[in-house]
Structures are given as structure tokens and as C-alpha cells.
Amino acid sequence: xxxxxxxxxxxxxxxxxxxxxxxxNWEPQRLCRMIAPSILERLSHISLYVVESEKSAxxxxxxxxxxxxxxxxxxxxxxxxxxxxxxxxxxxxxxEGTDCAILSEAGLPCIADPGAALVAAAHRENIRVVPxxxxxxxxxxxxxxGLNGQQFSFLxxxxxxxxELRKKLASEGLAALRDGAxxxxxxxxxxxxxxxxxxxxxxxxTLHLCCASGLGTEEPTVLSMPVSRWKAETPAAPQAPAVFCxxxxxxxxxxxxxxxxxxxxx
Numbered sequence: 001x002x003x004x005x006x007x008x009x010x011x012x013x014x015x016x017x018x019x020x021x022x023x024x025n026w027e028p029q030r031l032c033r034m035i036a037p038s039i040l041e042r043l044s045h046i047s048l049y050v051v052e053s054e055k056s057a058x059x060x061x062x063x064x065x066x067x068x069x070x071x072x073x074x075x076x077x078x079x080x081x082x083x084x085x086x087x088x089x090x091x092x093x094x095x096e097g098t099d100c101a102i103l104s105e106a107g108l109p110c111i112a113d114p115g116a117a118l119v120a121a122a123h124r125e126n127i128r129v130v131p132x133x134x135x136x137x138x139x140x141x142x143x144x145x146g147l148n149g150q151q152f153s154f155l156x157x158x159x160x161x162x163x164e165l166r167k168k169l170a171s172e173g174l175a176a177l178r179d180g181a182x183x184x185x186x187x188x189x190x191x192x193x194x195x196x197x198x199x200x201x202x203x204x205x206t207l208h209l210c211c212a213s214g215l216g217t218e219e220p221t222v223l224s225m226p227v228s229r230w231k232a233e234t235p236a237a238p239q240a241p242a243v244f245c246x247x248x249x250x251x252x253x254x255x256x257x258x259x260x261x262x263x264x265x266x
């Protein structure tokens with residue numbers, strides 16, 4: 001699967017502070033203390049951001065970035081009014097080798113938040129998706145999967161016995177087709193291969209399956225693609241803790257495109 005991870009731009013998922021905006025809460029030094037140093041360092045090297053609100057993004061980045069870094073920033077909008085055409089500009093930049101980041105209004109992108117459709121499209125184009133922050137490997141995996149972050153269910157550890165495991169996966173796979181909600185489960189590393197094998201054998205081929213390992217590092221391995229492609233390519237299972245997700249990929253409707261550069265600090 002090395003061809004999937006070829007050196008193109010990377011799509012970073014950047015968590016933002018949950019503290020609501022106020023001049024006191026968002027005083028630059030206080031705001032920077034809410035953010036991990038590794039994330040601040042990564043922000044200083046990214047100039048292209050996909051955001052839900054340009055105003056909010058400017059308000060945040062103008063306080064945490066050095067002035068020379070902020071001056072180079074530009075934004076692409078992706079919100080509840082966006083269509084599939086709004087994915088074209090960020091995907092083109094990523095394929096040309098430009099790193100890009102999705103910023104949430106608050107918290108982790110793609111969880112009850114726009115952006116999942118871009119992640120799903122990035123996986124289709126073999127672009128590396130890198131979720132940052134380490135509060136929850138489950139939510140990081142879901143955010144990086146490109147699946148439905150508006151509705152999801154955590155299944156915990158699945159049954160150990162093969163027959164019960166396949167029965168549970170088949171039932172949840174059909175339910176995922178009906179309700180559109182993503183499913184998340186975990187497994188011990190030595191059973192990862194067995195879990196992947198069972199998923200590819202019993203899940204409907206139209207569902208997408210994601211296996212995410214190395215979460216919390218800057219070089220995670222996140223493979224997310226249709227079950228039919230897992231069957232055809234049979235990638236090796238990770239020998240490390242992993243999170244598995246399956247469901248329908250996030251999508252946007254067809255129509256217009258909006259791209260804009262920021263003005264001055266707010």
C-alpha cells in the first residue's frame with residue numbers, strides 16, 4: 001500500500017480550543033497555552049486552511065501564528081452550504097504537494113462538524129490524512145476515516161469467537177446501510193488481522209472500512225476505502241493498537257464553489 005502514501009500534500013485535522021471566544025479567554029498567550037506545542041509548530045508551516053467560517057479562523061490564527069506566517073495564510077470555505085465543487089480547490093492543492101489543514105470552529109474537525117467529505121475524497125485520491133491531538137483515539141480515527149461524523153456508534157470489543165464475530169459484523173453492516181451511522185470498534189493487536197479478514201468477508205462491499213493505527217503521532221497509518229477494494233488489495237494488518245470504523249462515506253451535494261483570501265487581523 002506504499003503507493004497510497006506517496007509524497008503529496010498531507011491533510012491535517014487540527015483541533016481548536018473549546019473555550020468560547022472572549023477577549024480575555026482568547027488573549028494570545030493564554031490561547032497558546034491551550035494548544036499542544038507540536039500543533040502550534042505544525043500550524044506555523046501550513047498556509048492553506050479549509051474552514052467553516054473565515055472570520056472565526058482569522059480570529060484564531062491571528063492570535064497563535066507569528067505575523068509573517070499569518071500573512072501567508074489563505075482560506076477555502078467548507079460548511080453546511082458547501083457542495084461537491086468546493087472540494088476541487090483543496091484536492092488540487094493537495095495533489096500538487098501543498099499541505100492543507102481543516103480547522104473546526106471548536107474541537108476536532110469532522111466530528112459533528114463539516115469536513116468529513118473532504119477527508120473521504122482525500123482517501124479516494126490516496127492523500128495522507130493526519131489527525132492531530134490525542135484526547136481520544138476513537139474520535140481521531142472517525143475524524144480521519146471520511147465516514148459520517150454526525151451519527152456514529154461505538155461497538156467496543158467485538159466477540160472473540162469467529163462465528164459470533166461474523167454474525168455481529170454482518171448485523172452491524174446491514175444496520176449501517178440502513179441508518180447511515182458509522183460504526184467504531186477496537187481490537188487487541190494480535191487479533192487485528194482476524195478482524196480485518198472478518199470485515200472484508202461479511203461487510204457489504206458498498207460500505208467503506210477504515211483501519212487507523214499510529215494515532216497521536218505525526219505519521220499515522222489511516223487506510224479508508226470500500227470493502228471491495230480491501231478484498232482486492234488485501235493490505236497487511238497493523239501489528240499495533242488500531243481503531244476500526246465502517247459505514248458510508250461522507251458526501252456533499254452538487255453546485256457552486258467559493259474560495260477567498262483573508263484580509264486583516266480581527
